[in-house]
Amino acid sequence: MTIPPEASGTVVPARPAAPSRLAFAAAIALIVVTLAAFWAWRWWEGEQEGEFKADPQLCELVTPETIHRLVPEAYGGREDVASCTWAAPREKGKYRANVHLFASRLNVELAEKDMREQRTDGEPGWEKDTQEALLGLGDEAFLRFRPPVPGKNITAQVFFRRSNMVVSVAYARSDDDRAAARAGAVDAAREAAALLKP
Numbered sequence: 488m489t490i491p492p493e494a495s496g497t498v499v500p501a502r503p504a505a506p507s508r509l510a511f512a513a514a515i516a517l518i519v520v521t522l523a524a525f526w527a528w529r530w531w532e533g534e535q536e537g538e539f540k541a542d543p544q545l546c547e548l549v550t551p552e553t554i555h556r557l558v559p560e561a562y563g564g565r566e567d568v569a570s571c572t573w574a575a576p577r578e579k580g581k582y583r584a585n586v587h588l589f590a591s592r593l594n595v596e597l598a599e600k601d602m603r604e605q606r607t608d609g610e611p612g613w614e615k616d617t618q619e620a621l622l623g624l625g626d627e628a629f630l631r632f633r634p635p636v637p638g639k640n641i642t643a644q645v646f647f648r649r650s651n652m653v654v655s656v657a658y659a660r661s662d663d664d665r666a667a668a669r670a671g672a673v674d675a676a677r678e679a680a681a682l683l684k685p
Contacts, residue, residue: 537595537651538685545571545588548679549656557658557671558584575661582640586675587657595651602627602648605655612636613644621673625649625680630672635663643668645676654679 546564554561554573561573561584574585593601606618606629614632621628628647635641640659647654656679658672 537593537598539592539650539652539683540685542569542592543590543652543683545569545590548588548590548654548682549573549586549675550678550682553675553678554586557586557675561585582661584640584661585659586671587655587659588675588679589655589657591653593651593653598648598651598653601653602646605629605646612639621645621647621676624673624677625654628676630669632665632668641665641668643672645672647676647680649680649683650685652683654683 546566548571549564554564558573558575560575562576564571564573569591570587570589572585572587575583577583591598591601609615609631612633614634617632619630621630624645625647626649628645630643630645633639633642633644640661641663642657642659643665644655644657654676656672656676658668658675660668660671
């Protein structure tokens, strides 16, 4: 004779209720929405990163021929983390000619913001009334001057942005020839923009 479990005193655990189809569909929908949001965020972040994923070889952005024309006494570039400088020898004095290239890789939004800040606020010592927009150089570009004062050369500086890369090229002369400083800075910047590869 078989004794039913209830009569024997043993407790039989209740079976869990089967999940409803609606709850299952909601769980699947939540997973799909989460994955879609994650991939959309990754895509947006990738788009914001911009065209450049690595820093360029800075001293290769201006050719030796251009440097020789602008600073005939320079002998190769001196590169550090974010810049390259070509300069006349120290014995040429404190007003020695030089070309200084600085590059900063950001995301596109920060690169645009950096350009706006440089154009409006800039750094002390740069003229605001002679600032000039340059067309056909990257996505946006402008030129500014630092006038010759005791201890400083006449310097023309071009800032340009291409996607998420902001580059400045400054050309300081040993004289006060503003037109030559402008022409040299623009030539070196155009060459850097052409040689800048993602």
